[in-house]
Amino acid sequence: MSVAFAAFASGSGTNLEALLEREERGAAYRIALLVVDRECAAEGRMQRKGRITARIDFGAAGAGRGLARLLSEHGVRGILLAGFLRLVPSEVCRAFDGRILNIHPALLPAFGGKGMYGRHVHVAALASGAKISGVTVHLVNERYDEGRIIAQWPVPVLASDTPDSLAARVLEVEHLLYPAAADALARSLECGDARPPAFRWPDGFSETDGALGQAIEGAFDGGEG
Numbered sequence: 001m002s003v004a005f006a007a008f009a010s011g012s013g014t015n016l017e018a019l020l021e022r023e024e025r026g027a028a029y030r031i032a033l034l035v036v037d038r039e040c041a042a043e044g045r046m047q048r049k050g051r052i053t054a055r056i057d058f059g060a061a062g063a064g065r066g067l068a069r070l071l072s073e074h075g076v077r078g079i080l081l082a083g084f085l086r087l088v089p090s091e092v093c094r095a096f097d098g099r100i101l102n103i104h105p106a107l108l109p110a111f112g113g114k115g116m117y118g119r120h121v122h123v124a125a126l127a128s129g130a131k132i133s134g135v136t137v138h139l140v141n142e143r144y145d146e147g148r149i150i151a152q153w154p155v156p157v158l159a160s161d162t163p164d165s166l167a168a169r170v171l172e173v174e175h176l177l178y179p180a181a182a183d184a185l186a187r188s189l190e191c192g193d194a195r196p197p198a199f200r201w202p203d204g205f206s207e208t209d210g211a212l213g214q215a216i217e218g219a220f221d222g223g224e225g
C-alpha cells in the first residue's frame with residue numbers, strides 16, 4: 001500500500017512530473033491530489049494524466065482550514081511542495097508537522113529565505129562567487145526555507161555559467177533527488193517512524209552505478225569553477 005501525498009505547486013511543474021514518473025515506476029508514495037494557488041503548467045501536467053487537482057484561493061478567509069479539510073478528505077498523509085510560491089497555512093503546518101517537504105535549488109542555508117526562488121537563487125549564487133551550489137530537500141515550517149534538512153546534493157558552479165545554465169544543471173539533480181526523498185518520507189510514515197525521515201539512496205544505488213551518481217559525476221566532469 002502506498003502512502004497518499006498531496007503536491008502543492010505554482011509553476012512549471014517539472015518536479016511534479018518527476019515525482020509522478022517515479023510513482024508510475026513504483027514508489028512508496030502516490031500523489032493523491034495536486035493543490036495549486038493559480039493557473040499554472042503544473043496543473044495541466046496533472047490533469048493530462050487524469051489526476052485530481054484543486055485550485056485554492058489562499059488569500060480567502062478560512063482558506064487554511066478548508067485546505068486542511070480537503071487534504072483529510074483525500075486521506076493525505078504528507079505534502080510535497082514542488083515549486084509552490086507561498087507559505088503553507090499554519091493550520092496545515094501544524095496538522096502535517098514533520099510531514100511536509102520542500103525542494104530548494106541551492107544548498108541551504110545559503111541562498112534561501114523570502115524572495116529566494118526561481119532564477120533569483122541562481123543570480124545570487126553566481127553573484128556571490130560560490131563555487132558549489134546544489135539542491136536541498138527540507139522539512140517545511142511556517143517560515144521560508146528554514147526547516148530541518150533531509151537531503152542535499154552539490155552541483156558545481158562553472159565560470160561559464162549563466163543563471164539559466166546553472167538552473168538547468170541544478171534542475172536535473174532536483175528531478176532525481178526529490179522522488180528519492182519523497183520515497184524516504186513515505187517509507188518512514190509507513191513504518192510509523194516519528195523521527196525525521198532518514199534519507200538513503202534507492203536500493204542498488206552507489207555513487208558510481210546509479211543514475212544520480214552518473215548525473216553528479218557528469219556535472220563535475222570538466223568543472224572549471
Ligand code: GRF
Nearest residue numbers: 011012013014015083103105
Ligand atoms: C525548482 O527549482 C524548485 O527547486 C523550486 O522551484 C522550482 C520549481 O520548478 N522550489 P518546477 O515547477 O518543478 O519545474
